Every structure is written in C-alpha cells, then in structure tokens.
Amino acid sequence: xxxxxxxxxxxxxxxxxxxxxxxxxxxxxxxxxxxxxxxxxxxxxxxxxxxxxxxxxxxxxxxxxxxxxxxxxxxxxxxxxxxxxxxxxxxxxxxxxxxxxxxxxxxxxxxxxxxxxxxxxxxxxxxxxxxxxxxxxxxxxxxxxxxxxxxxxxxxxxxxxxxxxxxxxxxxxxxxxxxxxxxxxxxxxxxxxxxxxxxxxxxxxxxxxxxxxxxxxxxxxxxxxxxxxxxxxxxxxxxxxxxxxxxxxxxxxxxxxxxxxxxxxxxxxxxxxxxxxxxxxxxxxxxxxxxxxxxx
Amino acid sequence: xxxxxxxxxxxxxxxxxxxxxxxxxxxxxxxxxxxxxxxxxxxxxxxxxxxxxxxxxxxxxxxxxxxxxxxxxxxxxxxxxxxxxxxxxxxxxxxxxxxxxxxxxxxxxxxxxxxxxxxxxxxxxxxxxxxxxxxxxxxxxxxxxxxxxxxxxxxxxxxxxxxxxxxxxxxxxxxxxxxxxxxxxxxxxxxxxxxxxxxxxxxxxxxxxxxxxxxxxxxxxxxxxxxxxxxxxxxxxxxxxxxxxxxxxxxxxxxxxxxxxxxxxxxx
Numbered sequence: 001x002x003x004x005x006x007x008x009x010x011x012x013x014x015x016x017x018x019x020x021x022x023x024x025x026x027x028x029x030x031x032x033x034x035x036x037x038x039x040x041x042x043x044x045x046x047x048x049x050x051x052x053x054x055x056x057x058x059x060x061x062x063x064x065x066x067x068x069x070x071x072x073x074x075x076x077x078x079x080x081x082x083x084x085x086x087x088x089x090x091x092x093x094x095x096x097x098x099x100x101x102x103x104x105x106x107x108x109x110x111x112x113x114x115x116x117x118x119x120x121x122x123x124x125x126x127x128x129x130x131x132x133x134x135x136x137x138x139x140x141x142x143x144x145x146x147x148x149x150x151x152x153x154x155x156x157x158x159x160x161x162x163x164x165x166x167x168x169x170x171x172x173x174x175x176x177x178x179x180x181x182x183x184x185x186x187x188x189x190x191x192x193x194x195x196x197x198x199x200x201x202x203x204x205x206x207x208x209x210x211x212x213x214x215x216x217x218x219x220x221x222x223x224x225x226x227x228x229x230x231x232x233x234x235x236x237x238x239x240x241x242x243x244x245x246x247x248x249x250x251x252x253x254x255x256x257x258x259x260x261x262x263x264x265x266x267x268x269x270x271x272x273x274x275x276x277x278x279x280x281x282x283x284x285x286x287x288x289x290x291x292x293x294x295x296x
Numbered sequence: 297x298x299x300x301x302x303x304x305x306x307x308x309x310x311x312x313x314x315x316x317x318x319x320x321x322x323x324x325x326x327x328x329x330x331x332x333x334x335x336x337x338x339x340x341x342x343x344x345x346x347x348x349x350x351x352x353x354x355x356x357x358x359x360x361x362x363x364x365x366x367x368x369x370x371x372x373x374x375x376x377x378x379x380x381x382x383x384x385x386x387x388x389x390x391x392x393x394x395x396x397x398x399x400x401x402x403x404x405x406x407x408x409x410x411x412x413x414x415x416x417x418x419x420x421x422x423x424x425x426x427x428x429x430x431x432x433x434x435x436x437x438x439x440x441x442x443x444x445x446x447x448x449x450x451x452x453x454x455x456x457x458x459x460x461x462x463x464x465x466x467x468x469x470x471x472x473x474x475x476x477x478x479x480x481x482x483x484x485x486x487x488x489x490x491x492x493x494x495x496x497x498x499x500x501x502x503x504x505x506x507x508x509x510x511x512x513x514x515x516x517x518x519x520x521x522x523x524x525x526x527x528x529x530x531x532x533x534x535x536x537x538x539x540x541x542x543x544x545x546x547x548x549x550x551x552x553x554x555x556x557x558x559x560x561x562x563x564x
Contacts, residue, residue: 107369177406184362185419185474186395195418196408 047273051266059267068231068253069260073268075235079148079243080275083223084216086152086239087159092209094156095163102164103171104193123161127221130158134226149239151227158222159212166211170204171197203290210283214276220247230256246272315340315481315511316361321375323356323365330356332535334375338528343503343512345526345543347519349558353535354515358483361513362398363391380480396423399474401484405466407458407473412450415458415469416440420476436476444472444502464495468502482506484514488521500525519559523547531555 062072106112134154144150174197182192228245230252236243250272254265316338323331331353338344346354359365361377363384376383384394396419407415416437420428428436437454441447446468450461458469467487474482484503488496496518503512503525516522522529522543529543531552539546539555550556 177402177404178408180402181406181408181470184364184395184400185422185477186392187422188392191422200409
C-alpha cells in the first residue's frame with residue numbers, strides 16, 4: 001500500500017525524457033532570442049563608441065564646413081523635421097479620416113474589401129517605387145519641383161497605409177457594446193464616434209502616428225529624388241525649397257565625400273537613431289499613460 | 297387569439313390601452329424566416345414577458361421594436377409594429393426618435409467607459425442639444441438614480457467610472473440612463489442573465505418598481521422570473537406566438553399543450 005502511494009508521484013522514464021526535450025527547446029528558443037538582439041546591441045555600441053566623440057551641442061546646431069568634412073548637421077536636422085512634419089500634416093488627417101470611414105461607416109461589400117486590399121498592397125510597395133512615383137506625380141506632374149512639398153507628399157503616401165491600418169485597429173478595439181449602447185439611446189454614428197469611439201481609441205491612434213514618425217525619419221530613397229539635396233548653403237524658407245535631410249546626409253558623408261573623419265558619419269548615425277529612439281520612447285510612455293487611464 | 301369580429305369591434309379607447317400593437321409581423325434573416333405572422337398587443341404601463349426556448353424568435357421580435365435588426369443588411373420585415381398608434385416602420389418615422397421613445401436594456405450591462413454621472417446625462421445631452429445648467433443636470437442625475445434605487449449607493453462617487461461598479465449596479469445604471477429622455481417603452485433582453493441571484497432579485501425588484509410609469513417588454517429564459525416579475529406573458533415557439541395571457545393564467549392553466557410542456561420543463 002505504502003509502495004503504491006509512493007510510486008504514484010515518482011518520476012517515470014517517460015517524464016524524464018519529456019523534461020529533457022522540453023529543456024532543449026527552451027534553450028533553443030532562448031538562444032534564438034539572444035541572436036535576435038545581438039545586432040541591435042552591436043549597432044548601438046559601435047555608434048556610441050565611434051560617434052560620441054563628435055557629439056556636442058555645436059554639432060547639432062551649426063552648419064557643415066570644409067566640404068562637409070567638419071562642422072555640424074543643423075541644416076540636415078532641420079530639414080528632417082520639416083519633411084516629417086509636412087508629411088504627417090498630410091497623412092494623419094487623411095489616414096485617420098479614411099480609417100474612420102472604413103471602420104465605422106462603410107458597409108462590408110466587394111468595394112470596401114477592394115479598398116482594404118489596396119491599402120495592404122500599398123503598404124508593401126518598396127520605398128524606391130514610391131520615390132519614383134513621387135518624382136512623376138509631385139515633382140513633374142504637379143510642378144512642385146524638387147522641394148520639401150514634393151518629398152513630404154511622397155513620404156505621406158508611403159506612410160498612409162500604416163496610419164490607416166493602425167487607426168482602424170485601434171477603432172476596432174473599442175468594444176461593439178459601447179457603440180450599441182449609444183445607438184440605442186438615439187446617438188447618430190458621428191455622435192457615437194465623437195463621444196465614445198475616438199476618446200477610447202486615441203491612444204492607439206497616436207501610438208501608430210508616432211511610430212510612423214520614427215519610420216519616416218529614416219527614409220532615404222523617397223526624399224533623395226524628390227526634395228532632399230546633397231548640400232545646400234542656405235536653410236529652406238518655404239515648402240517649395242529643397243532641403244538637406246539627416247538620412248541622405250548620412251549617406252553622403254559616409255560614401256560620397258572624400259577625407260571625412262571617421263567619427264563624423266558615426267555621429268550623424270547616432271543622432272538619427274537617437275531621434276528615432278526618443279520618438280519611440282515617447283510613444284511607448286504615452287501609450288502606457290493613456291492605457292492606465294482607461295478601464296473596461 | 298381574438299377572432300376578426302372582435303378585432304373590428306375594438307374601440308379606439310381600447311386601442312389606447314395598448315403601447316405596442318403588432319400586426320402580421322413576418323421577419324426573414326436572408327432566406328430563414330424567424331417570425332411568422334406575429335400578432336399581439338402589449339398593454340400600456342404593464343410588464344409583459346416573452347418566453348420560449350432559444351431560437352423561438354423572442355429576441356428577434358424585441359429587436360424589431362426599436363429597429364436594431366435592420367442594421368443587419370440581410371433582414372427583411374413585413375407587417376406592422378405600431379407604438380402608441382404610429383407605425384414605426386413608416387418611412388416618415390425618424391429613427392432617432394424611435395430610439396428615444398423606446399429604450400433598450402441588454403443582456404450584458406454595457407455602461408459607457410465614462411463617469412456614472414456622464415452615463416446618466418449621455419442620452420439627455422443627445423436629445424436636448426446639451427443645454428442644461430449644472431443644477432438641472434444634478435437634478436436629472438439624482439432623479440434617474442433614485443428611480444433605479446441606486447442613488448444612496450453611488451451618490452458619493454458620481455464622478456467615478458461606471459465600469460468600476462458591480463454588474464448589478466451597472467445594469468441598474470443602464471436602466472437609469474434611459475430614463476432622463478423619458479422613453480415610453482422599455483425593452484429588456486434577458487436583463488438578469490449576467491447577474492448572480494442577489495443581483496437578479498434586485499433588478500427584478502427595480503423592474504417591478506417601474507411598472508405603471510413605463511410599458512415594459514422583457515425577454516427571459518428564466519420562467520421563475522417571468523412568473524415573478526411580469527403581469528402578462530407571451531409564449532413563443534418556432535417564430536410563432538402560441539399563447540398570450542395574464543401571467544397567472546398562463547402558468548396556472550395554460551390553454552395550449554405546447555405551453556404546458558414548456559413551462560413544465562419538457563423542452564427548452
């Protein structure tokens with residue numbers, strides 16, 4: 001009797017084998033994960049080690065000098081801010097409005113499904129194709145020339161599908177019961193959207209937008225054909241001027257200009273990646289703040 | 297069921313006693329017919345319960361009365377539903393007014409994720425254009441919460457989120473927020489099925505309190521509840537009305553064998 005109760009909870013040979021196999025897979029998956037973050041760590045470490053020497057307030061706020069082999073990056077930094085801001089001013093209202101229509105108003109028929117398919121495909125178009133489209137449409141056809149406007153519109157088209165998808169997902173995360181509650185009190189669709197759906201999805205929408213900012217910041221191909229210049233001796237005065245941009249500047253100082261001190265391109269890259277990381281951190285912090293406020 | 301002669305003999309005065317008159321209502325979901333010639337009148341100021349096994353069409357009927365069914369594009373409706381003498385399916389009827397006059401309470405409490413106070417004022421703001429002074433609003437909130445027997449419990453936390461309340465309190469709040477727009481009919485779709493027995497008793501007590509002020513139509517699976525908390529009772533089966541009588545009569549001496557079988561628990 002005692003022997004029986006003992007053996008009831010003893011490890012069998014099969015248990016031991018299963019445990020070994022499970023341990024093996026656990027280790028395998030952990031190694032894969034470590035492998036994944038290794039490049040990130042190496043990239044960041046290299047940039048900090050090699051680039052931090054040139055970093056200073058002056059570096060951020062002065063012009064490049066000596067044929068871009070010395071001085072700062074101010075025109076490129078400012079240019080990127082211009083490009084991203086104008087692109088967002090176009091893509092966010094357009095994308096959010098389209099997402100609201102698709103999620104809250106549009107009936108589920110072949111036409112809406114076609115639009116959805118188009119949006120998904122648009123998101124998969126390579127950036128160089130967007131760039132060439134931008135040249136054809138905005139630079140030549142609309143006659144904006146190579147300018148901030150043309151480059152920003154190109155970026156806007158590129159970011160549009162992501163803004164739409166992110167917005168639509170946050171709208172659809174709002175429980176249907178809230179909408180029904182409103183409709184059954186006699187609220188119109190718009191009153192429902194305005195008073196209940198948007199306030200409860202705004203955190204997701206803003207997160208999507210901020211993540212888009214960080215992606216747009218690094219784009220090179222779409223801007224180099226449509227509005228970003230190799231080097232400009234002056235700052236842009238309006239959206240019809242050309243501008244320098246961080247991403248293109250990094251490409252130029254690392255490959256196109258001779259006798260650049262080694263630290264300079266690393267410094268530019270460090271600032272660029274720093275901008276992106278700061279954006280992402282703001283986005284994550286913001287999302288945590290807004291999530292903490294809502295409860296259901 | 298009344299015969300034709302009796303229907304014709306009905307005077308206008310009698311007609312006014314009815315909150316909802318349903319005539320030959322047929323409803324299809326695509327090709328599936330969910331309601332067959334549904335024909336009954338709901339008395340004003342009374343609690344009427346709709347009982348029947350799952351899929352008998354009771355919820356479908358309820359949803360036809362405030363026209364939420366039509367949101368599904370594949371629903372086709374024939375026949376009339378008159379609410380206080382007006383056919384709500386008439387093209388001249390404004391849907392927003394239908395929803396205002398006919399409030400709906402759902403199976404699962406669905407308070408909005410805003411404060412208790414704002415939940416109560418939500419419908420009122422929609423229908424008044426939002427013009428009410430702070431003291432008027434306070435009055436509306438207190439009055440609605442008193443009617444649902446919730447005032448004493450929540451008066452000190454009106455600015456807390458409604459979603460923090462217990463399910464029973466949430467369901468009471470969902471009833472309360474319909475009241476400021478002064479609906480004439482309240483539809484309740486299994487309002488207690490998400491609640492525990494204590495919550496069920498409390499909400500039933502509340503529904504009984506509202507009797508007389510509103511015409512209440514309540515769909516329930518729970519026969520004990522229909523018996524306790526309604527004055528008239530309608531038994532439906534397979535999309536048809538089998539029996540409509542006072543609750544006592546229906547449960548004590550059902551006229552139809554099908555009703556008798558159902559209330560004795562032989563199916564459903």
